[in-house]
Amino acid sequence: MTNGNDPAAALGLVVGTEDSTPLDFWFAVSPGQRVQLDDVVAVDRSLPDGTKVVMYGIVSQIRARQEGARFESDVFLITDGVLPGEVTEAAQVQITRIVPETFVPPLPGARVRRAEDAERDAALDFEGVDRRLPAGLSREDEPIWLDLDFLDGTKGAHLNIAGISGVATKTSYATFLLYSLFTSGVLGKEAANTKGIIFNVKGEDLLFLDHGNTALDDESRARYGALGLEPAPFRDVGILAPPRAGDVNATPDTGARQQGVAPFFWTIADFCSQRLLPFLFADAEDERQQYTIVVQSVTARLAEIASTSTTDDGAVRIEGTTVRTFRDLVGAIERRLIPDDPDEPIDPSWSGRAIGGGTINAFVRRLASATRYVEHLIRSDISDSPSHALDLDSHQLTVVDIHRLHDRAKRFVVGVVLRQAFEAKERSGVAKPLQFIVLDELNKYAPRDGSSPIKEILLDVAERGRSLGIILIGAQQTASEVERRIVANSAIRVVGRLDSAEARRDEYGFLPPVQRQRSTILKPGSMYVVQPRLPVPLLVEFPFPAWATRSSEADPAHNPSGTPVPDDPFAGLER
């Protein structure tokens, strides 16, 4: 496009009226040239010793002004042809790389050129990336890559997505990344054994991942092609849903999707032996709460009982009584802690030592209040109960549907699933193949303040997952409400549309001011990706999902798992 020597053909020249620094500079756009935000540019400088330094950068701001105008109203005179004036455009560039690394500023008058092809790769530091994970497309439809080394634990792990609900498309981007991981070939032979768990927290968005999307058009297909991906639904998806409350057959409680869904629940024996009781208490590990001692004590007692007297169908015999339902279990625990005869001493093997009546009451009250939300998840009243144990291994991608559960039940399920996955990885002792976990609403599970078993598990994943091969793709509306260590341990940060008040918080300090401002107007499907290799966030657009995100989109002909698509009960309704 530019021929080396003609200044008129340069994209622009570095201005002398603004400071040029090794971090950013301004250039005046040559007449007839078009520059837009996120363009990638390069500029050279020769050092006194003859070294040629190339500076690469991304256009972060552009301004146009009328030179010769001193008053606002001069624009009318200039447009009317009365006052001479000239429109000029200048663009601000944030420097991404200087090669070789000599931190000198570009000089005023230096010619700025568009960085294309190999230079673009150099500018975005893609040239040193051996394992490129397609992360989306630039505004010019050029692929943008993530360095897998920073996601799979080699140099870093975990990815965090922030953005407001609805427009930030956090879950869609997380699903896209999973698809990219599974099918781009970046994982090599491991791809087949790499597993993903994704929690469906809202709507039924994720229940049709294995169906083609009828709304996918040729343009979107081409965008997949540009990234080297095949536009197709996920091949191997298992869908787990909680059973319908009150249903003795444990039919999965899903709306539009009925087929190919397995129910998940835990038997009373699992609940006791796996010590799941603390997951019912959001603040069970908070030192200030007296009743947590009772939780620990009862948990230990239940585990002890389960180790000796479990029936084949997953029930537990507690001191002579067979317990098959959660309600029975709560009743049994209550009887041990609050004897019918007030004079009878409380068995300290249940309550723990020197525990007051008020503390016991607090525990029982909390336990009882949880009953109605979780009783359909913890049960041994179904003939083949043990066979419904949570199966996270049979499919490449397991969708755990929790969107119809109450918050307390959601926390319970997320906590228990995470622990199961974490412990499985711990037992296996090898990091590969990787286990990816996608969890939205992190603020609910790992809030900034307080402590809980779920938060501890998430912290474990964030801090030790990198070496264990368990990778968290976490998302939340507001990073400011999430435990700092979880976000801080994410090597890759992604930001979708942010609330303008949220965007001002320190948690987004990794976004330069311009990007921070722009993050409040990002459109759905556009995200800022910050990765360790580059000091500047990259704007990526990811292609429209090739898999259905609702039953109305599900393509009956493109359906690898062979499950029929039901009629959409919500067809025609605004979502």
Add this chain to the structure above:
Amino acid sequence: MMQFAVDAWEPDYGAGGDSTHLDKTEGMVDVGVELGAAEWEPVDPGAVDPPESVMFVDGVRRIDARLWITSADGLVHPGVCASFAAGAVVARGGEASVEAIKVGRGLFALAGEGLGPIVTKDVTYALYPVADDSSEGLYLGVHEQMTALELSIESDGIDLVVFDGPLRGRQSATAVGYVKTHHVQYLPEDQQRVVYRLAPGQRSPLFLVGGQGFSRWSWYVRLPGPITHPLAGVVRCELAGLGTVDDAAWRASLVTATLGRFASEPHKDGRAPQNLYPIAGLERELQRRLGDRVFLERGLRLAASG
């Protein structure tokens, strides 16, 4: 009670018009060329098709440094290094653009042996010998060079060329001299009163100014704006004394009708409305092209020392 008005121009520029201190003209003035001397009345230009292209020519000058030059005979003479520029704005269609900017730099000093141009690290000041090295004489030298630069601006194909200042001998039919200040009273008192009565957009009848072998058609115009005193917004225009009086009268009406559009407003220009917008814009651009004075002066100091 005394009647007075405050001049619209900022005091630094002098006065736009002060009838009490106008010198009487020394040249020949014939006020009876368009209308008889007794029939003088303000003239409405009427409906005129505006010219397609109008050019405004102006120049600026600036003393960059004052020098003391020691001549071969050991005497010390004053001199100045000055930058000057001339250029043009062309208003054509819906666009006004600065065209043809010329910049000159000169050393102005009394002619003498051993004098030559001054070369600094950035620019060269060409030598322009002057006959009189008083302050006024040096200044006049700079002014002459600036005028020469203005005269060298090409104006082919332009319908109307407005020079900021008197015509100064230009003999082109399309050239108009545009005089903002009234140093000389050309008209007898009766006709001068007609000038006071001009409404915005009106002109006086033509009068012919002779003298020094160069005659010009001249007239007064009142530009749009508040009339705070009898000469507020009044400028004098000149055409080369060519052709018939009818041709000149038509052209005078054309110029009168055209100028109003370019008149400035007081909150934007200290010399409103006489300082026309295109000329103000051109002057700013020319000042900019003169370069940074401190920077040039530093170059001269370096050249002087070494």
